[in-house]
Amino acid sequence: MPVVSNVTCPVCGSFCDDIEITVKNDVIVKVKNACAMGEAKFLNYASHRQTKPLIRKNGELVEVSLKEAVQKAAEILASAKYPILYGWSNTSCEAIRVGLELAEEVGGVIDNTSTVCHGPSILSIQDIGISSCTLGQLRHRADLIFYWGSNPWSAHPRHIDRYTTFAEGRFQKSAWRGYLSRLTGILSKKRLHRAVNLGLGRQTPSPPETELRLPSTLLQNKRKMIVVDVRKTRSAEIADYFLQVKPNKDYELLQALRMLVRDEELDVDKVTGIPVETLEEIVEIMIGCELGILFFGLGLTMSQGKHRNIDAALSLVRDLNRRTKFLIMPMRGHFNVTGVNVVFTWQTGYPYAVDFSHGYPRYNPGETSVVDILCRGESDAALVVASDPVAHFPNVAAQKLVEKPLVVIDPQVTPTSIMADVVIPSAFVGIEVEGTAYRMDHVPLPLKKVVEPPTTCLSDKEVLQKILGEVRRLRRNHN
Amino acid sequence: MTQLIIKNGFVYDPLNGIDGEKMDIFTSNGRVVEKVAEKQAKVIDASGMIVMPGGVDIHCHIAGGEVNAGRLLRPEDHFRDVETKTPLTRSGVGRSIPSTFTTGYRYARMGYTTLMNPAMAALEARHTHEELNDTPMVDKATYPLLGDWWFVLEYLRDDMIEECAAHVSWMMTATKGYAIKIVNPGGLEAWGFGNNVRDLYDSVPHFNITPEEIIRGLCKVNKLLNMPHTIHVHTNNLGKPGNYLTALDTMKCVENLASEERPVIHITHCQFCAFKGSDWNTLKSGAEEISKYVNNHSHVTLDMGQVIFTDTTTMTADGPFQYILYQLSGNKWVNHDVETETSAGIVPFRYKRKSFVHATQWSIGLELALLVQDPWRIYLTTDHPNGGPFTSYPKIISWLMSQVAREKMLKKINKRARKNSLLPSIEREYSFYEMATITRAGQARALGLEQKGHLGLGADADIAIYNINPELVDASKKYKRVRDAFQEAAFTIKGGEIVVRDGQVVKSVSGKTFWVNPQVSSTADITSNMKRKFREYWTVEFENYPVPESYLGTSCSIPVEAKV
Amino acid sequence: MPKLKVSLLTGRTINQGKGKEQGKLSEEYQNSVSICQMDPEDIKLLKVRENANVKVTTDFGSVIVKAVKSKRAPHSGVVFIPYGPWASVLANPKTHGTGMPSLKGEIAEIEPAITEKVLSLQELLRTCFRR
Known part of the structure; x- marks a missing residue:
């Protein structure tokens, strides 16, 4: 049976490129190296x-026939005054390029899923900048790894293994062994806890999560991992240290750390319930590391404060560079959400929420971003590509989307496609058609074709080209 | 098949020794030809105008990860300058880091037709090529950053020049690159842990090699591979007072590798490494020393890296330098380190006339261009957008052609900088012929682009026509007229087609991408060696690394016979 | 009936991630996102058993989901619903000028709803969008 190797995984922002796929009679029968999500998709x-x-x-x-569907989609878009073109992070850069041209042609607003994901991170980067890198830099050099408001174990399952704590690098060794012994410790503690409860016939309250005294492993001269989150996630369990932050209190904690890094006095005893002494010790470790990295997730961008949280995180890392080398990176979700920002930016200057209604790109998130436009009820049609806003937008916004003519291009059946007026099923990019996508650290990689698409399904790019051609034809006839 | 006759223009074609001669130029099928029949051809009346080969820019950051991170960082830069969609052109934004389409249109409007993108992280080569594909109107090429690549450091440390050459050749093909780019050699590897190298003789941490050895090694590699361009070097200590000595050391260290009067090293944006003085307060121009050396040695070429008094965005692969710039300016800062290869940094920056340092920098750039006697060895650049956006080239042209123009600006700059400036003592004014040399002919020759930068038979029909009459206009006095003429070409012809007329785009074309394809004998060994080490060094698979030729919009490979 | 005031978090889970790749119409997906992970102590306070249905209400909507014991306890007063159509019913669309709705840390009320059922995806969509 033919085995296709070095396949990139079109699921999450880690965009692993070492997947091995076994194909039998043009059907995928076996998937090697992928995580549970990747395997499920393939x-x-x-x-x-x-x-x-x-x-x-x-x-x-x-x-209906493809021709009729394309015709209808083009009519909807060409006659709309202020259409929305939304989605894009689950398709190839090649399709996105056509999407931008279409948005410009119809004078619409084009927005991508980062608007409800790391949009605030981008706003913040635009204010402050970002000290970042590619993931291999961390594999080779990082000895202090923070995951803040992000749960890679569940959302980016191979991230820790491939790029950070458990990866083997030129200057840093994998911390896998340390984890194994810790795991044994955790398991035996749990067992003990259970035995005590059984013996006494009652439930003892569990201990508080944030240990006030730092574990000795944090002070050793080797690779270590710290998780900061509102709840003890799977990732937190394997970390050397878990710092529990109260919901919506990340900003305080980040600013407190930042003050300590800048040698400023904190005249309180505790910050969000954590003693200042503990924070001081953490800051010591941050300053003392050879190379530190802070990965942050939606726990920061979606909670209260939004981009102000990211301001604080970016500034903290920037300030740390006076004392050591420190980097920071958003944990991007979809496999090409980074690519969509990249393509938008080179063509229009802006990463998302781009409004072409004036004939040139305009950008003002909060005004030109899709959730706001929907809530204000301004759009009069929408094209959704490779995304499911009906499932993931706040209901109030999704209802406005469904009220107006809605065209969906997606290989999958989704709540959005079920609600649509025109559905054009496409081929799965990265499985049935080729393309380019960008890993979360901006490394571009090829999306592979491993099996044939159904004969009735074109790629997103081809469908969009057809719609664009039809829109241009309609406009020519109209003039 | 389009045929053109450009009639009666004053032709400046330095590579063919033509200096303002009134003559006709014929093109057919994208090439300059001896003659075409008037009946079948389109005739352009160029009487009273200047005809030159299309402009060539040897060093402008227009595409790729770093440039795009700059775009992302600066919405405030774009808000002020937009391009509206037309039936022929795509919309975009401008100012210091224009979107890709706008970049192509604006260069073409100034009569430029060939651009070299000088900093590409090899791991992110696909990105650079995607953007180049979306940069219309011009031919282009891009240089991979190889001065801190682990393979280079290791092979040169072990004195394995031929193996190093073979690997560089692999990289050139894999990234579809054009020249060996070296940025702060050794310093970027050190920056991986937040450090830098002090000078050419400092050891690179963990690698036991010095910047000097890297430069010399890659210079030898460049010769072994028979590359069309020399090594393209951004020196150590860039942007630091006293660094003219580092620049001189860098030129000297390859002196004995030169032969037959041919250049072996290009020092790029030389203004940024021509600083004398021990700190910012005692900053002085090192242009005299540098030009003296260059005037006496034929193995070096330079480009200016001229500073313009404006708000711009600095971006280089020199991570530690950009960090210093962030500390100096307090502006927002982007850093992007790339595994096993390189780094990058971005900081918005405003050059102010009243700042002693900035005004001194402005003076240094012009001094270099005026003191280096041979216009074939210094080229007009701003290191776009580092010294200022490329759209300010016509300003520089007017400064070089007119002492009055220089004096006018001198009056407006910082007093102390004016007092120190060498400019008042320099009477030289560039002629149109020399101007054609430093904006196209010299650059094409340095790049080894045989079809570019001239209008001889068989040359690419890339032609710029400027509406200025050299017999009637004294450039020295009417410098504003010169500036305006070079800002908006009367005609730009790309590949034999009229693409710009009176400064407006009248046709959109896509342009080719050049890349060098060295023919080496040991390809198979290299591939298996690379394969073996790949997983150890990078986080992507070997097979996913190379950019396939099909990825390039219009690929144009240049095969060269390597000596390995 | 007991009612709890809680802070509602939403986010990814590995089951939601897996389920979404099996198809939004798959049972795996629907089961993975129509749940509410709660601190066991909070479930007790509601006087319901594990896996009982509960009704979660915010200023923006109200939805029936299944209460499951969180493996990440203790986090009393904080409940978690994975991203998906059920969580979206409750989400705050206000972006405060950022483009980004508020999806974490919203105030919610939670109460037992033993007699009510968790809607299927199709039923939920029909109620929300009348299509």
Whole structure:
């Protein structure tokens, strides 16, 4: 059976590129090296699938020819005054390029999922800058790894293994062994706890999560990992140290650390419940490291303070560079959400929320961002590509999206495609068609084709090109 | 098949020794030809105008990770300057880091047709090429950053020049690159842990090699591979007072590798490494010393890296330098270190006339261009956008062509800088012929681009026509007229087609991407060796690293016969 | 009936990530995102058993989900619903000028709803969007 190796995994922002896929009769039968999410995608992508275009007629979605669907989609977009073109982070850069051209042609607003994801991180980077790197730099050099408001074990399952704590580097060794012994410790502690409870016939309250005295491993001269989060995630369990922050209190904690890094006095005893002495010890470790990295997730961008939280995190890391080398990186979610920001930026100057209604790119998140436009009820049509806003936007916004003509291009059946007026099923990029995508650290990699798409499914890029061609034709005839 | 006759222009074609001669130029099928029949051809009346080969820019940051991070960082830069969509052109934003389409249009509007993107992290080569594909109107190429690549450091440390050459050759092909770019050699590896190297003789931490050995080694590699361009060097200690000595050391260290009068090293944006003095307060121009050396040695070429008094965005692969710039300015700062290869930094920056340091820098750039006697060995650049955006080239042209223009600006700059400036003592004014040399002919020759920078038979029909009459206009006095003429070409012809007319884009074309394909004998060994070490060094798989040729919009490979 | 005031977090889980790749119509997906992870002590306070249905209400909507014991306890007063259509019903659309709605740390009320059922995806969409 043919085995395709070095396949990139079109799921999360880690964008692993070492997947081995076994294909039998043009069907994927085995997946090696992928995490649970990757494997699920490669093995099940085709299981709930619509392969023919649909148009809503008399309230029901009915199958139509591709030509009719493209025609209808183009009519909707060409006649709209302020259409939204949304999604993009789960498709290839090649498709995104066409999407931008289409948005410019119809004078619409084009926005991508970072608007509801790391949008605040980008706003903050635009104010402060960012001290960052590619992931291999960390693999080779980082001896202090922070995950803040991010749970890689669940959201980016191979991240720790491939790029950070457990990766083997030129100047830093894998901390895998330390973890194994810690794991044994955790398990025996749990067992003991259970035995005590059984013996006494009652539940003892669990100990507080943040240990006030730092574990000795943090003081050793080797690679260590600290997790900061509102709850003890799977990632927190394998960390050398877990710092529990109260919900919506990240900003205080970050600013407190920043003051300590700048040798400023904190005239309180505790910050968000953590004694200042403990924070001082953590800051000592940060300053004393050879190279530190702070990964942050949606725990920071989505909670109260939003981009102000990221301001604090970026500033903390920037300030740390006076004392040592420190870097920071957002944990991007979708496999090409970084790429979508990249392509938007080189073509328009701006990473998301780009408004072409004046004939040139305009950018003002909060005004030109899609959730705000929907909530204000300003858009009069939408094209959604490779994304599921009906499931993931706040309901109030999603309802506005569904009220107006909605075109969906997606290989999957999703709540959004179920609600759409025109559905054009496409081929799965990275499985059935090729392309380019960007890993979370801006490293571009090829998306592979391992099996044939259904004959009725074109790539997102080709579907968009067809719509663009049709829109131009309609406009020419109109003038 | 388009045929053109450009009639009666004053032709400046330095590579063919043509100095303002009134003559006709014929093009057919994208090339300059001896003659075409008037009946079938389109005739451009160029009487009273200057005809030159299309402009060539040897060093401008226009595409790739670093440039795009600069775009992302600076929405405030874009708000002030937008391009609206037209039936022929895409929309975009401008100022210091224009979006890709706008970059292409604006260069073409100034009569430029070939651009060299000088800093590409090899690991992110795909990104650079994607952006180059979206940069219309011009031919282009890009230089991979190789001065801190672990393979280079290790092979040169072990004195394995031929192996090093073979690996560099692999890299050139894998990244579809054009020249060996070296930035702060050794310093970027040290920056991985937040350090830097002090000078050419400092040891690079963990690698037991010095910057001098890296430069010399890669200079030898460059010769072994028979590359069309020399090594392209951004020196150590860039942007630090006293660094003219480092620049001189850098030129000297390859002196004995030169042969047959041919240049072996290009020192880029030389203004930034021509600082004399022990600190910012005692900063002085080192242009005299540098030009003296260059005037006496034929193995060096330079480009200016001229500073413009404006708000711009600095971006280099020199991570430690950018960090210093952040500390000096307090502006926002981006850093991006790339595993096993390089780094990058970005800081917005405003050059102020009233600042002693900035005004001194402004003076140094011009002094270099005026004191280096041979216009074939210094080229007009701003290190776009580091010294200022490329759209300010016409200003520099007017300063070089007119002492009056220089004096006018001198009056407006910081007093102390004016007092120190060598400019009042320099009477030299560039002629149109010399101007054509430093903006196209010299650059094309330094790059080894045989089809570019001239209008001889068989040359690419890339031509700029400027509406200024050299017989009637005294550039020395009417420098504003010169500036305006070079800002908006009357015609730009790309590949034999009129793409710009009266400063407006009238046709959009995509342009080719050049890359060097060295023919080495040991390809198979290299591939297996690279494969073996790949997982140890990078976080991507060997097979996913090279940029396939199909990835380039219009690929144009230049095969060279290597000596390994 | 007991009611709890809680802070509502939403986010990714590995099951949601896996489920979404198996298809949004798959049972795995629907089961993985129509739950509310709670501190066991909070479940006790609601006087319901594990896996009982509860109703979660915010200023923006109200939805029935299954209360499951959090493996990440203790975090009394904090509940977690994975990203998906159920969490979206409750989400605050205000972006405060950032473009980003508020999806973490929203105030919510939670109460037992033993007699009510967790809607299927199709049913949920029909109620929300009348399509």
